[in-house]
Amino acid sequence: MIQPTLDAPTLDAPTLAGKHVLLGLSGGIACYKTAELTRLLVKAGATVQVVMTAAAEQFITAVTMQALSSRPVVTSQWDAREPNNMAHINLSRAADVMLVAPASADFIAKLVQGRADDLLSLTALARPTQTCPLLVAPAMNREMWAHPATQRNVAQLLADGAHLLGPGNGSQACGETGDGRMLEASELLEELIAFFQPKWLAGHKVLVTAGPTFEPIDPVRGITNHSSGKMGFAIARAAREAGAEVTLVAGPVHLTTPRGVRRIDVQTAQQMFDAVLPLAPAHAVFVATAAVADWRPAQVLEHKIKKDHKPGASTAPPMISMTENPDILAAVAALSPGPYCVGFAAESRDLLKHAREKLLRKKIPLIAANLGPATFGRDDNTLLLVDAHSERELPTNDKLSLARELIREIASRL
Numbered sequence: 258m259i260q261p262t263l264d265a266p267t268l269d270a271p272t273l274a275g276k277h278v279l280l281g282l283s284g285g286i287a288c289y290k291t292a293e294l295t296r297l298l299v300k301a302g303a304t305v306q307v308v309m310t311a312a313a314e315q316f317i318t319a320v321t322m323q324a325l326s327s328r329p330v331v332t333s334q335w336d337a338r339e340p341n342n343m344a345h346i347n348l349s350r351a352a353d354v355m356l357v358a359p360a361s362a363d364f365i366a367k368l369v370q371g372r373a374d375d376l377l378s379l380t381a382l383a384r385p386t387q388t389c390p391l392l393v394a395p396a397m398n399r400e401m402w403a404h405p406a407t408q409r410n411v412a413q414l415l416a417d418g419a420h421l422l423g424p425g426n427g428s429q430a431c432g433e434t435g436d437g438r439m440l441e442a443s444e445l446l447e448e449l450i451a452f453f454q455p456k457w458l459a460g461h462k463v464l465v466t467a468g469p470t471f472e473p474i475d476p477v478r479g480i481t482n483h484s485s486g487k488m489g490f491a492i493a494r495a496a497r498e499a500g501a502e503v504t505l506v507a508g509p510v511h512l513t514t515p516r517g518v519r520r521i522d523v524q525t526a527q528q529m530f531d532a533v534l535p536l537a538p539a540h541a542v543f544v545a546t547a548a549v550a551d552w553r554p555a556q557v558l559e560h561k562i563k564k565d566h567k568p569g570a571s572t573a574p575p576m577i578s579m580t581e582n583p584d585i586l587a588a589v590a591a592l593s594p595g596p597y598c599v600g601f602a603a604e605s606r607d608l609l610k611h612a613r614e615k616l617l618r619k620k621i622p623l624i625a626a627n628l629g630p631a632t633f634g635r636d637d638n639t640l641l642l643v644d645a646h647s648e649r650e651l652p653t654n655d656k657l658s659l660a661r662e663l664i665r666e667i668a669s670r671l
């Protein structure tokens with residue numbers, strides 16, 4: 258039976274509503290990204306209290322950070338504005354999380370040693386670890402990042418309970434290329450949002466298909482559909498946020514891979530089948546959101562089909578004979594042992610009737626039905642969850658919020 262999840266978090270609220278973020282900047286050129294991050298955090302509903310080291314103030318001004326956070330920036334443990342003159346205590350008691358971005362090599366070393374000779378390191382040391390977890394986004398030159406001293410420090414920082422965000426890889430301000438770039442502001446935001454999500458699927462592996470398939474007719478033409486892949490990508494993201502190790506097999510779509518998700522790109526239904534089947538047995542959950550083409554041209558022509566332009570030539574259109582594609586979901590559902598399978602049904606009418614038929618035909622325990630034409634390409638959707646005994650509507654919401662609800666529902670059934 259599908260029971261309403263009464264204590265489900267409010268999912269239509271801004272994603273960081275009610276969260277108070279203590280945002281620490283140490284010295285590094287990546288401070289410019291933290292300005293953008295502050296904007297994104299505020300936009301997502303968080304309150305942001307900025308703390309800067311003297312080195313950070315060499316790269317960006319406290320005025321900029323105050324304007325973006327709408328709060329006075331704190332830079333000194335001797336700040337007389339605090340009534341009790343204990344900024345380090347007050348700041349960390351009020352916060353839901355402390356994020357140091359950028360975290361320089363020097364600042365990471367200070368955290369590891371428990372040194373407390375500036376306000377930011379003092380606050381990190383004084384924070385209650387249970388209520389104010391520490392997230393660290395390193396930013397430094399690749400040689401500094403790769404140095405055994407830094408690697409030793411990072412390992413110790415993790416052992417002490419901190420969480421590492423990044424670093425990224427790419428071209429660096431110094432002109433070199435490698436590991437050590439601070440993650441982009443949007444990536445840090447995604448990581449922070451994920452950090453606050455309940456870990457319903459910790460330790461589980463989830464496999465997701467998404468997007469349309471493209472079935473070629475000749476080298477320049479093919480058959481596809483309107484699926485944008487957004488629902489499947491949202492499910493992959495929600496599963497990863499919930500602590501799962503996620504593999505996403507995607508048809509041709511132009512979407513950014515959710516952070517921390519392994520992506521395999523395919524074009525055709527057969528390629529999707531070939532990618533999914535060997536992986537499926539090692540997964541606890543399989544969510545088939547892909548709009549897989551039911552048929553493909555029986556033969557893919559080597560060269561483009563040309564019109565015959567000769568005077569008097571036949572104008573009859575070419576006949577394309579079709580053959581059926583394998584049913585990926587039904588094949589995974591038949592595996593024993595196999596993952597817990599969740600299907601999607603994109604219909605244009607009679608949602609419940611078709612969903613029930615598909616549940617039985619594909620021998621799956623749960624299906625999410627939606628009206629395809631009403632949702633293809635859009636950012637919101639309405640789902641009807643159908644199992645053998647009951648159905649429950651997930652009312653219209655953005656796709657990520659729906660995906661989180663679906664993941665919670667799946668987790669409750671494992």
Ligand code: CTP
Pocket residue numbers: 466526545546547548549550551582583584585586587599600601602603604615
């Ligand atoms: N599916 C699949 N492989 C296929 C066809 C569908 O894995 N070859 C999966 C879809 O990803 C979805 C579910 O099966 O989770 C239902 O897909 P849908 O196209 O709605 O159903 P069909 O079985 O193709 O039935 P019909 O086209 O007649 O509605």
